Each structure stands twice: as structure tokens, then as C-alpha cells.
Amino acid sequence: MAHxxxxxxxxxxxxKPQGFLHRWLFTTNHKDIGTLYLVFALIMFFTGGxxxxxxxxxxxxxxxxxxxxxxxxxxxxxHALVMIFGAVMPAFVGLGNWMIPLQIGAPDxxxxxxxxxxxxxxxFAFLLLLSTLFMPGAGPQGGWxxxxxxxxxxxxxxAFVILAIHMxxxxxxxxxxxxxxxxxxxxxxxxDLLKMPIFxxxxxxxxxxLIAVMPVLAGAVTMLLTDKYFGTSFFNAAGGGDPVMFxxxxxxxxxxxxxIMILPAFGIVSEIIQTFSRKPLFGYQAMVxxxxxxxxxxxxxxxxxxxxxxxxxxxxxxxxxxTMLIAIPTGVKVFNWVTTMWEGSLTxxxxxxxxxAFVILxxxxxxSGLMLAIVPADFQYHDTYFVVAHFHYVLVTGxxxxxxxxxxxWLPKWSGNMYSxxxxxxxxxxSVISVNVLFFPQHFLGLAGMPRRIPDYNIxxxxxxxISSIGGFWFGASQLLFVGVIVHAVYFSxxxxxxxxxxxxxxxEWTVPSPAPHHTFSTPPVIDDSxxxxxxxxx
Amino acid sequence: MKHDxxxxxxxxxxxxxxxxxxxxxxxxxxxxxxxxxxxxKLSGEAADASRVALMxxxxxxxxxxxxxxxxxxxxxxxxxxxxxxVSVHPGALTEVWFDATNNSTAAIVGNAVPSVAPNxxxxxxxxxxxxxxxxxxxxAGESRRMPVRFVVDPQLPKSTTTxxxxxxxxxxxxxxxxxxxxxxxxxxxxxx
Ligand code: HEM
Ligand SMILES: [Cu+2]
Numbered sequence: 001m002a003h004x005x006x007x008x009x010x011x012x013x014x015x016k017p018q019g020f021l022h023r024w025l026f027t028t029n030h031k032d033i034g035t036l037y038l039v040f041a042l043i044m045f046f047t048g049g050x051x052x053x054x055x056x057x058x059x060x061x062x063x064x065x066x067x068x069x070x071x072x073x074x075x076x077x078x079h080a081l082v083m084i085f086g087a088v089m090p091a092f093v094g095l096g097n098w099m100i101p102l103q104i105g106a107p108d109x110x111x112x113x114x115x116x117x118x119x120x121x122x123x124f125a126f127l128l129l130l131s132t133l134f135m136p137g138a139g140p141q142g143g144w145x146x147x148x149x150x151x152x153x154x155x156x157x158x159a160f161v162i163l164a165i166h167m168x169x170x171x172x173x174x175x176x177x178x179x180x181x182x183x184x185x186x187x188x189x190x191x192d193l194l195k196m197p198i199f200x201x202x203x204x205x206x207x208x209x210l211i212a213v214m215p216v217l218a219g220a221v222t223m224l225l226t227d228k229y230f231g232t233s234f235f236n237a238a239g240g241g242d243p244v245m246f247x248x249x250x251x252x253x254x255x256x257x258x259x260i261m262i263l264p265a266f267g268i269v270s271e272i273i274q275t276f277s278r279k280p281l282f283g284y285q286a287m288v289x290x291x292x293x294x295x296x297x298x299x300x301x302x303x304x305x306x307x308x309x310x311x312x313x314x315x316x317x318x319x320x321x322x323t324m325l326i327a328i329p330t331g332v333k334v335f336n337w338v339t340t341m342w343e344g345s346l347t348x349x350x351x352x353x354x355x356x357a358f359v360i361l362x363x364x365x366x367x368s369g370l371m372l373a374i375v376p377a378d379f380q381y382h383d384t385y386f387v388v389a390h391f392h393y394v395l396v397t398g399x400x401x402x403x404x405x406x407x408x409x410w411l412p413k414w415s416g417n418m419y420s421x422x423x424x425x426x427x428x429x430x431s432v433i434s435v436n437v438l439f440f441p442q443h444f445l446g447l448a449g450m451p452r453r454i455p456d457y458n459i460x461x462x463x464x465x466x467i468s469s470i471g472g473f474w475f476g477a478s479q480l481l482f483v484g485v486i487v488h489a490v491y492f493s494x495x496x497x498x499x500x501x502x503x504x505x506x507x508x509e510w511t512v513p514s515p516a517p518h519h520t521f522s523t524p525p526v527i528d529d530s531x532x533x534x535x536x537x538x539x
Numbered sequence: 540m541k542h543d544x545x546x547x548x549x550x551x552x553x554x555x556x557x558x559x560x561x562x563x564x565x566x567x568x569x570x571x572x573x574x575x576x577x578x579x580k581l582s583g584e585a586a587d588a589s590r591v592a593l594m595x596x597x598x599x600x601x602x603x604x605x606x607x608x609x610x611x612x613x614x615x616x617x618x619x620x621x622x623x624x625v626s627v628h629p630g631a632l633t634e635v636w637f638d639a640t641n642n643s644t645a646a647i648v649g650n651a652v653p654s655v656a657p658n659x660x661x662x663x664x665x666x667x668x669x670x671x672x673x674x675x676x677x678x679a680g681e682s683r684r685m686p687v688r689f690v691v692d693p694q695l696p697k698s699t700t701t702x703x704x705x706x707x708x709x710x711x712x713x714x715x716x717x718x719x720x721x722x723x724x725x726x727x728x729x730x731x
Binding site: 110111114173176177178180181182184185186211212213214215216217218219220223231234237238239240242245248249252253310312314315 | 543544545547548551552554555556558559560561562563565566569577578579611650652658659707709710711712713
């Protein structure tokens with residue numbers, strides 16, 4: 001049977017390629033590749049998560065108990081790299097792969113073979129990155145931001161880390177090009193740009209950010225490599241270079257990068273809130289323009305990460321006000337989500353719970369961001385746990401909660417089965433309570449002056465660290481429920497999903513059966529504006 | 540079909556290539572922005588002697604110039620300013636001395652990197668003579684007294700009353716390696 005592979009790329013039967021290699025290794029099918037990305041992201045989420053558990057275990061009490069400082073530093077560095085490039089970004093690419101063709105009525109991604117490549121580079125990139133932990137002289141210890149000279153003072157494993165980052169970058173650039181080509185090229189006739197589902201919109205803008213800034217990161221790490229091995233002095237003060245320049249180049253990539261990790265989340269949450277409020281998204285066009293202006297502004301605020309390097313006053317003031325400007329389009333989005341819910345007939349299924357938690361908790365992260373944007377305040381907060389609290393609110397309760405919301409929202413479409421609503425809700429409540437126990441006290445630690453990236457601390461910080469660690473273990477354990485709910489839904493649930501799945505769901509993805517057949521929209525759908533969430537341009 | 544997918548991919552790849560180059564272009568852009576937009580002098584080069592000669596001494600003002608010295612951890616040297624601070628009239632040529640000692644058992648080449656604070660004032664600080672203009676080679680155990688001659692531009696904004704000149708000495712590993720390669724055969728000959 002294994003060799004009876006059926007090559008049926010052009011017929012309408014739901015014949016999947018048979019055999020493991022044909023089905024998964026050589027696949028060019030957007031749904032299979034989407035699944036690969038999502039499973040990979042989940043594995044990386046647990047890999048990075050176990051490192052977080054080690055970090056929180058060491059910080060449970062003051063003093064050095066479990067690990068050596070060198071190992072601790074590797075954990076903070078690799079945890080961040082794995083979560084950013086291995087969990088959050090691939091999860092979004094996976095969601096994009098699955099949903100964009102379904103949302104725009106396309107038969108597949110525009111460049112399916114490249115799609116296969118962009119995924120299959122990733123496991124190798126991460127094998128390379130994780131292997132550095134076992135190398136003589138140990139893995140990277142200088143933080144995910146790789147600031148020189150520190151990042152170049154460790155062992156030669158930095159060369160492997162840089163190669164791994166190049167591979168991740170190539171993978172996301174190829175993924176982004178594919179998404180741009182798909183959206184611009186393969187939309188079903190009649191699906192104008194301004195009728196596109198908001199998730200697809202958010203990905204189009206994210207893809208532009210990706211192709212604009214991932215190569216800048218590639219350039220920055222290449223310069224690190226040549227500084228270390230080929231005698232250049234880009235960042236080496238002894239040779240006339242400037243280490244502060246690395247920070248400028250890095251954050252020119254880095255700030256757009258944080259928006260790469262949140263714009264698709266904005267799209268997901270917008271989709272879910274309108275479905276469970278049974279109302280069209282309030283201010284659809286404003287939402288699109290807000291996404292675009294956030295993306296544009298993200299290019300001109302980078303130095304808010306380096307207020308303390310000794311910039312001239314004019315620079316500090318410019319970057320402070322430019323950063324605060326981002327709060328305006330972000331505020332528009334939060335306002336529109338709340339207004340979409342206003343007087344809606346709300347129901348609180350698991351995806352909606354995660355989406356509402358996103359709106360509230362992401363906004364808390366936005367507010368702490370605004371506090372950090374105030375130059376004199378940042379002199380106090382910079383490199384403390386306050387920054388750690390800020391970015392975990394926007395990334396965990398922001399990006400990750402949105403990915404979980406999306407998983408619950410679309411899982412019935414992917415698997416054909418309903419997940420257990422009861423266990424989904426238990427997972428939600430466990431996560432939302434524990435994540436606050438985990439990260440909220442870190443605000444206080446930061447305000448009290450606890451520095452980030454340290455394995456030991458003053459006993460004055462003991463209580464809040466213990467609370468935070470308890471929240472951490474609790475949050476980590478709660479994620480096992482997530483896996484349980486998914487495995488149950490895919491393999492064991494007897495509760496079949498309808499093609500519409502949710503009562504008020506609108507859009508092309510809900511017109512195909514559940515589970516979505518291997519090939520969909522082989523002939524473009526005939527679009528009737530009432531099928532679309534935003535077909536009626538008057539709102 | 541509105542466009543063809545390969546065409547879009549090509550345009551996107553051009554953007555990718557352009558941003559990769561832009562990353563490297565930030566190196567000169569950074570320099571230009573610092574020197575011409577923000578008015579920070581990055582280059583440690585000697586001031587133009589003819590321009591400095593035209594400056595007239597402003598007896599009515601004194602500016603304090605402080606000296607900070609540091610040695611990178613990879614360089615086994617001592618390095619100190621003989622005076623921690625001096626008071627000068629803008630426009631007057633002033634000479635100060637610095638001392639360096641190589642505490643190791645091998646000859647080492649070092650480079651000093653200067654920096655002036657506040658950085659807005661850096662364009663007004665002119666060095667006509669400095670050990671930081673060239674590499675310094677100190678033999679094992681050797682000490683050296685090194686002069687710095689400078690003139691503070693009389694145009695220095697009145698609000699600035701103190702300038703800090705700091706030097707960090709770095710090991711010039713490449714030059715040190717070349718030096719030991721050059722001297723190794725010579726040592727051999729001397730022993731014979
Ligand atoms: C209203 C919006 C936001 C503002 C005003 C803001 C502001 C800031 C500022 C000023 C810092 C630097 C703090 C310091 O190092 O002293 C910072 C750090 C950070 N922000 Fe935000 N932020 C915002 C939204 C976001 C979002 C949406 C994300 C990601 C999804 C994000 C992720 C991060 C990360 C990862 C860091 C720390 C990077 C590091 O040093 O490792 N921020 N933010
Ligand atoms: Cu930022």
C-alpha cells in the first residue's frame with residue numbers, strides 16, 4: 001500500500017498522497033504544510049517552555065540552587081530564540097498557510113514547492129541552534145539580542161547560532177513571499193482587497209514587514225560573524241567600530257519584529273470577536289488602516305530599546321514621541337474590538353474567552369510599553385523585570401493567547417471534530433489565572449529594581465519571585481491540557497463539526513466541509529457579498 | 540490572473556536584497572547621521588592645524604577639561620592621566636601627559652579610542668597631538684609618557700563649562716600577532 005501513491009494534484013477527489021514521506025516530507029499542499037508548521041510550533045513551545053521552567057526554578061528562591069550561571073544564561077538566551085523564531089512565528093505562518101487560501105478562495109499557496117522548502121528548513125535550523133547547548137564551551141549566553149562585544153566573547157558555538165538564524169530568516173522570508181504572492185495573485189474573482197477577511201489583511205501587512213526587516217537581521221548577524229572570524233571591526237571599538245551601532249541595526253529589525261509577532265494576532269482576534277458577538281467588525285476599514293499605520297510606524301521607533309546608550313537629547317525626545325504615536329492606531333484597534341462587542345449577542349466559547357483575555361491583557365502590556373517609552377522613566381526601568389513583564393504581557397497573553405484562540409476557533413475546520421468545550425474552558429481559566437500570577441508580580445520586581453537576566457538576586461525580591469515561579473509552573477502545567485484537548489479533538493472526539501462550525505461565522509472558509517478536504521476551491525468560488533464578513537462595504 | 544506569482548516573487552526578492560544591503564548601508568549612514576545631523580564627532584583624527592592656528596585665546600572664560608582613562612580587560616597595561624583635570628582658556632594650546640606601562644612579559648600593540656562628553660561638544664574639542672592617532676607598541680615591562688595637545692574651540696557654547704575626554708586602551712590583537720611573528724625569527728638569530 002505504501003507505494004501505491006496517488007498523484008492527483010489536479011483532480012477533485014480527496015485523495016491524499018499515501019505513505020509518510022510522500023504525505024509529509026514532499027508535500028506541497030497548503031493544509032499539510034500548515035499542519036506541519038503548527039505541530040512544529042507546538043513542539044518548540046514546549047522546548048522553550050521547559051527552558052522557562054528551569055529559569056523559574058532557579059529563581060524560585062534567592063541564591064544559586066540548581067544550575068550554574070553559565071547554564072542559566074544559555075537558558076534565557078535560547079528560550080527567547082526558540083519562542084520567537086520557533087514557536088510564535090511558525091505558528092502564525094502555519095495559521096496563514098491553512099487559512100489564507102481558504103479565506104480568499106484559492107486552491108493552494110501561489111508557490112507550493114517553495115512552501116515545502118520554507119517549512120523543512122526550520123527543523124534543521126533548530127537542531128543546529130539546540131545542538132549548541134551540547135557543544136564544548138557551551139551555547140550562546142549573551143541574550144537573544146546578541147549584543148557585541150558580549151555575544152562574541154563566548155565559545156565558537158556563536159557561529160552555529162548565526163547560521164541557524166540565517167536559516168530561520170530564509171525560511172520566514174520565503175514564507176512571506178509566498179503569502180504576498182498568494183494574496184495578490186490568487187484571490188477569487190470579486191474578492192477585492194477591501195473585502196478581504198481581516199486575518200488575511202493582517203498577514204499581508206506582516207509579510208511586507210518580514211521581507212523588509214529579516215534581511216537586516218541577516219546583515220547584522222553576518223557582521224557579527226565577520227567581526228569574530230574575519231578581522232572586520234564593524235562593532236569592535238578597538239578597530240574603530242562601534243558596538244552601539246549593532247544595537248541600532250538590531251533594533252531596526254527588532255522593533256518591526258515585535259509587530260510581526262502581534263499583527264497576525266490582531267487579525268485573529270478581530271475574526272473571533274465578530275463571530276461570537278454576532279456583529280460585523282466595527283470599523284473594518286479603520287482596522288485595516290490601523291494595521292498599516294502600526295506597520296509603518298514600527299520602522300521609526302527602534303531606538304526606544306536603547307534610550308540609555310547616551311543618545312543626544314533630540315534623539316531621545318524624537319524616539320519617545322514617535323513611540324507614543326503607535327498607541328494611537330493601537331488604541332483604535334482596542335476601541336473597535338470593544339465596540340464590536342458592544343450590544344452584541346455575545347457567547348463565550350473558548351476562542352472568544354481567549355480573544356477577550358487578549359484584548360484586556362494585551363492592553364496592559366501596551367500600557368507598560370507606554371511607561372517604558374517615557375525616557376526618564378525608562379532610565380529607571382531599562383533592563384529590569386519591568387521590561388520582562390511588559391513583553392510577556394504582549395507576547396504570551398498577546399501573541400500566544402491569540403494563537404490558542406485561533407487553534408480552538410479553526411480546529412473543528414481542520415479536524416472535522418469539535419474539541420471538548422469543557423476542557424477548553426478549563427484550559428483557558430487555568431492559563432489566564434496562572435499567567436497573571438506568573439507575570440504581574442514581575443512589574444513590581446522591576447519597579448523595585450530587580451535586573452533581568454540574572455540567576456541570583458537580593459533577598460528583598462524573594463517573595464514576588466516565589467509567587468512568579470509558582471505561576472510559572474502552573475502555567476506550564478496548564479499547557480499540557482492544551483495538548484490533551486487537541487489530541488482528543490483530532491483523534492477521539494465523536495462530536496462532528498458542521499461546515500459552518502460557529503453559528504455566526506462568516507467567510508469563505510466556512511463554506512467548505514469540515515474537515516476541509518485535501519483540495520479546496522480547485523475552481524474559484526462564485527462570490528456573493530453576503531457570504532463575506534466584509535462584503536458590505538458600508539460598514 | 541491579475542499578476543503572475545513569479546513576477547510578484549521577483550519583486551519581493553528585490554526588496555529582500557535591497558534590505559539586506561540596507562543593513563550594511565546603515566554602517567555609513569550611522570556615521571553620517573552622527574557627524575552631520577547630531578553633531579557628534581566620531582573620528583579621532585588630528586584637528587586641522589591651520590584652522591586651530593586661527594583661533595584666538597578667550598581669556599575671559601575658563602573651561603574644565605577632565606580626563607578619564609580605562610583599559611580593556613584583554614590588555615595587561617596600566618594607563619593613567621598625570622592630571623585628572625585642567626582648567627584652560629578656550630583657544631589656548633594645552634599639553635597634558637599620560638603614562639602607560641606594559642605589565643606583561645611580551646611586547647603588545649595597543650590602540651587608544653578617545654571619546655568626548657557631552658557628545659554635542661565633541662566638535663569643539665581639537666587634538667593636535669595624541670597617542671591615539673597611531674598604534675602604540677610597548678615592549679615587555681616598558682613604560683611610556685605620552686603627550687596630548689589640544690585646543691578648545693572658542694565657539695564652544697557658553698553653557699558648556701566642563702568637557703570630559705576619555706580614553707580606552709584596547710589590545711590590537713592583529714598587530715600584536717604580526718609583531719610576534721616578525722620578532723620570532725629574529726629571536727632565533729640572536730640566540731645563535
Ligand atoms: C503600545 C505599544 C508598545 C510600546 C509603547 C512599547 C514600548 C517598549 C519599550 C520602550 C521597550 C524598551 C524597554 C527597555 O528595554 O527599557 C519595549 C521592549 C519590548 N517590547 Fe514593547 N512596546 C509596545 C508594544 C509591544 C508589542 C506589541 C510587542 C510584541 C508583541 C512588544 C515587545 C517588546 C519586547 C520583546 C521588548 C523587549 C526586548 C528586549 O529587550 O529583549 N512591545 N517596548
Ligand atoms: Cu520596540
